[in-house]
Amino acid sequence: MGLRYMFNKILYPTDFSDVANKAMDYITKLKEAGGKEVIVLHVIDERAIGDICLLYASRGSVEMVRRIEEEAWKEMDNIGARLRQEGFKVKLRVERGIPLPEILRVEQEEGVSLIVIGSHGKSNVEEMLLGSVSEKVIRKSGTPVLVVKR
Amino acid sequence: MGLRYMFNKILYPTDFSDVANKAMDYITKLKEAGGKEVIVLHVIDERAIGDICLLYASRGSVEMVRRIEEEAWKEMDNIGARLRQEGFKVKLRVERGIPLPEILRVEQEEGVSLIVIGSHGKSNVEEMLLGSVSEKVIRKSGTPVLVVKR
Numbered sequence: 001m002g003l004r005y006m007f008n009k010i011l012y013p014t015d016f017s018d019v020a021n022k023a024m025d026y027i028t029k030l031k032e033a034g035g036k037e038v039i040v041l042h043v044i045d046e047r048a049i050g051d052i053c054l055l056y057a058s059r060g061s062v063e064m065v066r067r068i069e070e071e072a073w074k075e076m077d078n079i080g081a082r083l084r085q086e087g088f089k090v091k092l093r094v095e096r097g098i099p100l101p102e103i104l105r106v107e108q109e110e111g112v113s114l115i116v117i118g119s120h121g122k123s124n125v126e127e128m129l130l131g132s133v134s135e136k137v138i139r140k141s142g143t144p145v146l147v148v149k150r
Numbered sequence: 151m152g153l154r155y156m157f158n159k160i161l162y163p164t165d166f167s168d169v170a171n172k173a174m175d176y177i178t179k180l181k182e183a184g185g186k187e188v189i190v191l192h193v194i195d196e197r198a199i200g201d202i203c204l205l206y207a208s209r210g211s212v213e214m215v216r217r218i219e220e221e222a223w224k225e226m227d228n229i230g231a232r233l234r235q236e237g238f239k240v241k242l243r244v245e246r247g248i249p250l251p252e253i254l255r256v257e258q259e260e261g262v263s264l265i266v267i268g269s270h271g272k273s274n275v276e277e278m279l280l281g282s283v284s285e286k287v288i289r290k291s292g293t294p295v296l297v298v299k300r
Binding site: 003006007025026028029030031032033034119135138139141142143144145146147148149 | 181293298
């Protein structure tokens, strides 16, 4: 890839955690090095939805999932507005699935040149046991990854 | 940290592998986003030196180690020349030790704002078993890490 396009199209997977928000500052800065477009991706973890459906089955799980998606879109719209204000072309994607494969699928589909990701997500305990999503992304992606720390 | 200094002082650990060389292109590009200074770090793995000394004990291990250091400095000087040509302030460091702790020590000592590192080093088989040095750096460092892939 030519130097010119190194930071051109950025994939930004976010779970709306503090460190994911911090990563946005780095994306903003990369505008100066040729950053043009940001694909913002939030994956609604279908395993978590499964748990919620079990918990709330009697109280309307469909309604619950709808609310989760609605909340996610609110966050996404805020992120989108901020990045557009910084001069980026922005695409927002909310996907249902398992985070790692969804992130890798979107990386391929969009042909991004860089992934910017927080080092840890929200589920700290699980990550201590299983490794963080970002570690797996780094291992599996074909694209350079900028890992932003807490 | 202010936006201004995000990519200001870059630590670039290298084992002179192809992917480490590729990482240099990304450093060059980061100049546009405020990159000013690069600390180039090569760690001569003292565990490997131990092996060499055992192998070559009868044929002068001191001479062997001296040659390894000499070769390392040749590579370092080339890297330094290239980065200076790109307009960076450059500091070259060759350290003896174990790569991970040396990288983290230099990160602290130099107060860098970013680490740029290749995803894999030269010792592929060992890394498949034990995980790559860069994975460990990402986990332990306090600084954002840009991981460049093969």
